[in-house]
Amino acid sequence: MEIAVAFAMVVSAAPPAVAERREPVRITRFLGEQRIPYMERFEGTAVGGLSGIDRDPRTGTWYFVSDDRRRYNPARFYTGRLGIDRESGAFTGVRLTGVTTLTRRDGTPYPGYGQLEAADPESIRFDRWTGRLLWGDEGDRPEARNPNIPISQSAVREMGADGRQTGELPLPSNLRLTDTENGPRRNFGFEGVAVTEQAITAVTEGPRFEDGPVPTVESGGPARLTVWNRQGRPRAQFAYPLDKLPVAPNPPTQEADSGVSEILAIDEFRYLALERAWIPGTNYRVKLYEIDLRGATNVLGRDSLAGGGAYRPVSKRLVYDLGTFRPPVQNMESLAWGPRLATGECTLVIGSDDNFSEEESTRFMAFGAAGCR
Template structure:
C-alpha cells in the first residue's frame, strides 16, 4: 500500500504543471500517514454514530469536531467531539476516538426538527473559529423536487453556535441562494456543502449549480458552482464561480443516477483554498479529487443572475493536488477536510473523512497525509 500511495503522490506532483495559483508555494501532499475507521453504527451517549460530513480541529486543545448529517433518522442534528492520534514526531496516524456528543439547537433552545418537517436542518460542514472560539456550520437546507414534491422549504444557512451547540446567529443569505419551490435557486441536495474560515473571511460553497447557472455535470461536461464570501462580521463581500469537473464516467446503465459536486472547502490563506470534489455514479462508484484554487483574478459574480449566458466571466483557477480515488481504494463518500497538528519537521497534516450514509456498504474512514505549502 505504501508503494502504491507514493506513486500516486508522485504522479500528482509531476503530471499537473503549476498554474498562477501554484506559483505561490502551492500545497503539496508529501506522504500518506495512515487510515483509521469507526465501526458501523457505533453508539455514543445514546446516539448512533454515522453520517459524519464535516470535521475540524482546535489546535490549542487538540479537540476534533465531527458533524453528523443525520436528520433525526436516529437522533437530532448533532456534532461529536473527539481525538485523532497523530504522532508529531513520526506522523503516524494511530487512531480516532469520539468522546462526546452535542445536540444543535435553534434560537429558542429546541433541537432542529427532523427530515421532511418545516425548519429542519441538514448539517454538512463544521469549522472551529479559533479567532473567536465559536463554531460555524453549514446547513444545506431542503426543498421539494420532482421525486419529493411534499418536502417543505427549509432555508440553507451558514450558522454560528457555541461549543454547547447553542445558536448564536446566521450569516445573511444572498437572494440568489434562497431555496424555493420553483425551478430557481439551488437544487435540492446541492446547497451549502463546504465551509471555510480565515482571520478575515468566511466562505461557503454550493455543492452543485443553481437552476439559473445551468444543468448538473455529466460525463461530457462540468458545471459552475458559487463560492460566497462574507466578512467575519457577516457583511457580504462577493461571490465567485468554481468550475466543477465533468463526471469521471457515465452511469451504468446509461439511464442510471449520477451526481458530483464540491463536498468541502478548506482555507490555506486569505485567498487560497482546497476544494474536495466528490462524485457518485451508478455502476461505477465514488470518485474524489482534491484541488487548490485562488480567488484572486476571478470575476465577482454576485450580481449575475445566471452563469449560463451573458457576458464572459473568469472562474477561479484550480490545480489538482491529489486524486483520492487512487489512495487506499475503493474510494468512499469523502465529505470532510481539515488541517491537523503540525509535525515536528514542519509538515502540516491534512485529514480527509468519509460519510458512510449510515450504510453497512460504506465506511466512516479517515485518511491522514503530510503536506507542505499550507498556512
C-alpha cells in the first residue's frame, strides 16, 4: 500500500488511543528576543510584513516571507541567519543575507494588491526531504466593502531558490474563493503551511461561509486543515476548533479578526498552531496550541460543517499563552523550529508581522522546548 494512502487511512480511522503517544510539547525556557527596526532597508527593499519563517537544517539558512503586496516592493522572501548558541541557548541576533522576488511560472513578479493573480504570501516552508521551498498564498476575493477586488485563488505553491514557481498543489473545490457567500471568506484563505515526510498540510485562517459564522464572545468556529500526500493529492481535511473571543470588541460596532496564523509539524500527526485574535480596544491575543489529527473526522467530502451530521474536530491542548508574556502582544504569524541545543532541547522561534506599521514591530522570540520530536 502506498505510504501516503496508509497515512490518510490511519489519521481518519484510528482512535486516539491506537497510535503511539509521545511526550507533549512544552516550553522549557525563554532564550531571547531580537527585532528588525521599522522600515529597515535591505538591498533596495522595505523589510516588514514578515508573515512566515523557516530554517534549512542542513545549512542553517533561515527564510522569511513578506506579505507586502507591492505596497513597497513585489512579493518576496529574505534569507538570513539567527544567532542561537547551541551550548547556552542564547539568542543573540538576526541578520539578513539576501532577498528574492517571488515570480510566476513565466518568471514575472506577481501583480500587486487589487489586481488579478495578486499574491498574498503568508507562510514559507523549506522541505528538507526534497530541498524545495513551499509557500502559502492566502489569495483574495471581493466582498461588500471591497466589491472590485478580483478573485485570486488561495494556493500552496512550490518554488526554486530563485523564487520562480515550479508547481502548485491542487485546490479542493470546497476551498475555492468565489464572488458569492460560498467558500472561504476574504482574508480567511491559507494562512499556515506545514511539511512532514509523508504529507503537506495547510490551514485556512477561519471558517468558510458554509461552515458557520466567525468567532464571537459566545462561540468559536471551525477552520479547515487540508492534508495532501507526497504525490500532491488531497487525502483528508479536518476541522480545527477556533476559540471564542476572550473579550468583545470595544466599541462593539468594530469587528475582531480571529483565526489560525500558522501551523508547524511536530510529527506526522501532531502540529503546533498559533491562534491569533485582533480585538479592537484590547489589541492582540495569541495562544500556542498542540493539535492532534488522530481520531478526527475526515470532512473533505462535507460542504458544510454548520449543519448535518456530527463530526469530531482535531484535539487541541494549550502549550503557552503568549498574552501573558512580554506585553504588549504583537501580531504573531510565524512559527519554526531552530537548531537543537546541547541540552537536547529544541528551539522554537515565533515571529511577528509588523503590518508595516510604526505602532507594531518585527520581532523574533526564541524558546527552548521539550517533547518536540
